Amino acid sequence: MSKATNKAVKIIRKMILDGEFAPGSHLKEEELAEVCGVSRTPVRDALRALAGEDYVRIIPNHGTFVSEWSGQDIAEIFLLRSMLEAYGARLAAEKATEEHIDTMRKEVERIDKMLSSGKGVDLDIFLAGNKKFHETLREAAGSDRLTKIITRLIAQPVVARTAMSYDRDDLQRSNEHHAELVEAISAKDGEWAHSVMTSHILAAFQVYKRHYSPDQLNTSD
Amino acid sequence: MSKATNKAVKIIRKMILDGEFAPGSHLKEEELAEVCGVSRTPVRDALRALAGEDYVRIIPNHGTFVSEWSGQDIAEIFLLRSMLEAYGARLAAEKATEEHIDTMRKEVERIDKMLSSGKGVDLDIFLAGNKKFHETLREAAGSDRLTKIITRLIAQPVVARTAMSYDRDDLQRSNEHHAELVEAISAKDGEWAHSVMTSHILAAFQVYKRHYSPDQLNTSD
DNA sequence: AATTAATATTTTGTATACAATAATCCGGTG
């Protein structure tokens, strides 16, 4: 993505994440252009890109609106994620190199050290380590297409803020899952890795449900 | 998508599908603008959209190039499709209405009639019926997000032409799978539907491999 | 003849101007 477009994407994405635009609200190109300090052309590019990430939806001749997320939507996303990431974990178990495994193990240890240090939790360390762990696992799975699909799914506003609501026990369990994943992958046990990853994502869903208005999240319709 | 952009997308997509641009070749915006009879602006929009469908890939400041597909890529796509469509079939078994089931059954019957008519095969009838069947099944699954992901996966050049290479037996088996899917879904048996759909897609992969240079399609690396 | 540097050309990226479409406002009419 080119310079001005990239700048616009980052600014607009951040503004949506920060809640500066309410869900459903109409984003005007000229306004955004002014805010971003670029012309309408790269702003339009940026909006197309953000539509690809499901941050906004574009209605031809009417404009672009920031996406609204129902409980149903969020449930769908977590379920799909659990399936796709679990598949990735199975592939990783079959194909990971020693290097991949080392990298993942190191991230587990770093987070573990932080959690057992006695001091308060450092969310930044967790977030960075968590990101690196999952990225490495996806890389180990060796399917660019799968990575792309997953990345698109999780690059969404709702999921982007999930991790913020983890309490200490959640972080602990999350990292135990990571440790078990490393073990399963080392053992080249695809089925094991698959099932741990499924638990890992569904547990995250549970945290989400606990934190954000649980009553809205009825998956049965 | 707006008028001129839509026009450009259709024209460029068709040209790629028809092989008028070799894989890897550099698409120049001005040329395309002339061919499509629009200006560069909607052409650029169109190229972004086609990049989303993986018809082309865009390298910033260098241009857009028509995608090249390795056997590995194609294998990935079919495997992902089998997983996602199978998941959709499971959901459909849980949630399909009588109306959905009727529609699917009707499409099965239409194709069956065509196949057993004694006349030669009418591929158009098969393609239309097949499309309708799968669309209905996805609708029955009731997950817009899943539908979107699958649609993106199969809207790709390689997969877009697969059905063309079906022989009579392939069509027969394909329709038998459809019939069995209707049965499984009627019985609300998600596991059954899941497994039939998996077979259905993997069989399609097999046809693909048989038809397009089988030696390139070694999935083991 | 091969290599490099400088220059010219091509191509993409961005800004702006104009056209088409949709949304808003306002006055008239039942």
Next chain:
DNA sequence: CACCGGATTATTGTATACAAAATATTAATT
């Protein structure tokens, strides 16, 4: 007072012009 129709404004869509970057070409040097 509600409702419809037309004019006005706002907003998106498209074309063009210009800037920046990359590629190709040429000339000079060894």
